[in-house]
Amino acid sequence: MMLRYALRTVRHRKGGFLGAFLALMCAAALITACGTLLETGLRGTIRTERYAATPVVVSADQNVHQTTVKHKKGKTKTKHKAKPIAERAWLPENLAARLGEVPGVERVIPELTFLAQPLTPTGTGDRTAYGHAWDSAALTPYTLATGTPPRASDELVVDRYLADRARIGPGDRLSVQSTQSPRTYRVTGIAVPAGDGIRHQTSLFFSAAEARRLAAHPGQVTAFGVVPDKGTDAAALESAVAKALHGTTAQVGAGDERGPVEFLDAAAARIKLVSMGGAMGGTSLLVAVLVVVGTFALSVQQRHRELALLRAIAATSGQVRKLLGREALLVGAAAGVIGALAGLPLGGWLHGRFVALGAVPATLQHTVSVFPLFAAVAATLFGAWAAARVSSRRIARMRPAEALAETGAALTRPAWGRILAGLVLLAGGTVLVVLLSVLRTEPASTPVTFLAVVVLSSAVALLGPLLVRAAVAVLGAPLRLTGPGGRLAAANLRGNAARMASVVTPLTLLIGMTCTVLFVQPTLGHAARGQAREGTRADWVLAAQGPGVPAQAAQQLRTGDDVATEVVRTTVRVGLSKYAAQGVTPQGLTRTWDPDVTAGSLAGLAKDTIAVSELAADQLHVRPGSTLKLTLGDGTPVTLTVAAVYARGLGFGDLTMAHDLVARHVDNPLAATVLVSTHRSQEELATAVRKFPGVRVVSPATADSLQAERQQANAEVNYFAMGLVLAFTAIAVVNTLAMAISERVREFALLRLAGATRRQVLRMLRIEALSVLLLATTLGSGIALAVLTAFSIGMTGSAAPAVTPLVYIAVVASAGLLALVASALPGRAALRVRPVTAATARE
Secondary structure (H helix, E strand, O other): OHHHHHHHHHHHOHHHHHHHHHHHHHHHHHHHHHHHHHHHHHHOOEOOOOOOOOOEEEEOOOEEEEEEEEEEOOEEEEEEEEEEOOOOOOEEOOHHHHHHOOOOEEEEEEEOOEEOEEOOOOOOOOOEEEEEEHHHHHHOOEEEEEEOOOOOOOEEEEEHHHHHHHOOOOOOEEEEEOOOOOEEEEEEEEEEEOOOOOOOEEEEEEOHHHHHHHHOOOOEEOEEEEEEOOOOOHHHHHHHHHHHOOOOOOEEEEHHHHHHHHOHHHHHHHHHHHHHHHHHHHHHHHHHHHHHHHHHHHHHHHOHHHHHHHHHOOOOHHHHHHHHHHHHHHHHHHHHHHHHHHHHHHHHHHHHHHHHHOOOOOOEOOOOOHHHHHHHHHHHHHHHHHHHHHHOHHHHHOOHHHHHHOOOOOOOOOOHHHHHHHHHHHHHHHHHHHHHOOOOOHHHHHHHHHHHHHHHHHHHHHHHHHHHHHHHHHHHHHHHOOOHHHHHHHHHHHHOHHHHHHHHHHHHHHHHHHHHHHHHHHHHHHHHHHHHHHHEOOOEEEEEOOOOEOHHHHHHHOOOOOEEEEEEEEEEEEOOEEEEEEEEOOOOHHHHEOOOEEEEOHHHOOOOEEEEEHHHHHHHOOOOOOEEEEEOOOOOEEEEEEEEEEOOHHHHOOEEEEHHHHHOOOOOOOEOEEEEEOOOOHHHHHHHOOOOOOEEEEOHHHHHHHHHHHHHHHHHHHHHHHHHHHHHHHHHHHHHHHHHHHOOHHHHHHHHHOOOOHHHHHHHHHHHHHHHHHHHHHHHHHHHHHHHHHHHHHHHOOOOOOOOHHHHHHHHHHHHHHHHHHHHHHHHHHHOOOHHHHHHOOO
């Protein structure tokens, strides 16, 4: 019976349920889009290109492993965990002999993959350039369309894509920046791949000896391609190869498992996408719950008279709750299905934008299944039902007489349960802010940052009526001085605090979340760059427009007393924990670099020692003289002695080692920057390095500006990721304002009949909107300031978040414009109805 009544109610009150429908539909679309990103990270396909003709590929283990054994209550529990390393791991070359002895193997092809950037005006477009030995061309296979294979060390074969793009052919000269100094090669041939499967890379093929020199890993290879004999099944071959390699760390891949071996960045992007999709989805869900509950509360408040009459004609509390629950499920089902379907193209668009921004490589293909759809519909149904249950608690618990008594006037006192819940959330938000002030790593602090904003905004939602009344007590006198419109606005704000609170909540969330999103990254980046500026003693800096600065360029500047400090950056693992690390040239280091050493000395920095930041020293419990076991970027384990502890870890990374140690274990050994201490001028230095294309001499201030641009590019990904959540919140603001004004048609008509002009009513609406905006700006800014200050204390040690005044003003102005437009348009529409018609119309 309740379902039939619910269907009739929804059918006859379509306008009343429109706001809830829009909120739920947007929530479902957002959850679906985030779900597809999460699924892409978990199950996204990375299709092979280079290894298309090789059914089985043997590669090195790209993870560090940790096994823990716990003995508890007579039972032994063993846990095994693995984390990915940052660089490519390599295999011993002599493993080819063992593979060649496996039954069914026709040929074992060693593969070398290394940095090889062609220095052409047209570049490589959206493809990444890799260098290989010509012997491995059969893995794809590549065949010569014209010319001859490379035999000498200065000969090169390029693929058809690069040849067409750079307009080069056999006999032409091509300069290539690889892992050593740039070198000019003679193009001897043009290679073409079988089929059209090569879409994300361009290949440069060198002679075997030259490829080994450029790969810079003597006695090691990237991978082995295993080609089967005729008639040998690929699955059987994979099993036989795995059996032959038992006891080694080598990994055997076939089918779609070959793609992650080829595209390491795509494999690493899976983890990033899972984290990004989970963070976006979790934040979206929390925001959606807050918005939907507020929307349903406003909807139930607008139907207070109707529900009171139901209670008066003997409807029980349970029946009222069931009615509202059934209505919510009907609206949620329709909104969930439509929103989930709309979320599929939204998820594809999101993935495309992340690819365009460089956050996700194009080789990780977008994956879609029914699971995000089902999850979004289920979350929407549950959210709608829970919102209806929460919103109906007061009206369902009232005695019929009390319900009827309150229909003629607005609810004047919030329920004690609501006030208590609001205080609990306020306390919880305060605890999160305090916790944020002691978190010192970005992965730990970021989720707490946004969770604190949502929790504190939820407290505002519950305590909203009290906050509105407090605001009216302060603003009442100034409002009344503005004329009839101001007096009407003050009376409405005081008498309809619950309705105004429902508008304050999404505006507060919008301002608080937007300010937090916009100023979190600048706070961290500003502090990091400040430490880097203070710690850079160099007179000049070498920067590269290409992959990096060759070691020979730095060597050119080491004449007389001049010092050139090469800086190579990577990521290492201590246990399973990840740390940003760098390698620096120890000779003359203190003339170019000052990390603010607080213990030990940089004079002891060598191939077997390490300097650590204060944060890393605290986390790893080390000090000068301690030994530290870590895993370098390519998976090589080393044990180093701590030589120094420094304070400027935010600007220079947590771990600092000797340049030669780090450079041997990274994919790109070229220096990110070179710090130069010299008495020579910029022009003299530029003349010394002019033979190195793309290398330029800049001042430390210019280098700082370039670093700021890179930070801004990285921050754009985070802005975009949270932009949809903010857009959803903005839609909620418009939706709530429209709902709040649409119920006031009768009120506006009575004001008109009492003598108020149309202009006075519109002025009243503007003053109400501005008053609500002022309160929301105060609350949202206060929440953002508290959260950002705590974040700044924890991450930088300073209670000074980086807030750009013009950006903040733009945020508040945008929110104000949104509120004014969302108030004016429905208000003007409501005033088009004749006052007599609206005042006498049936509800």
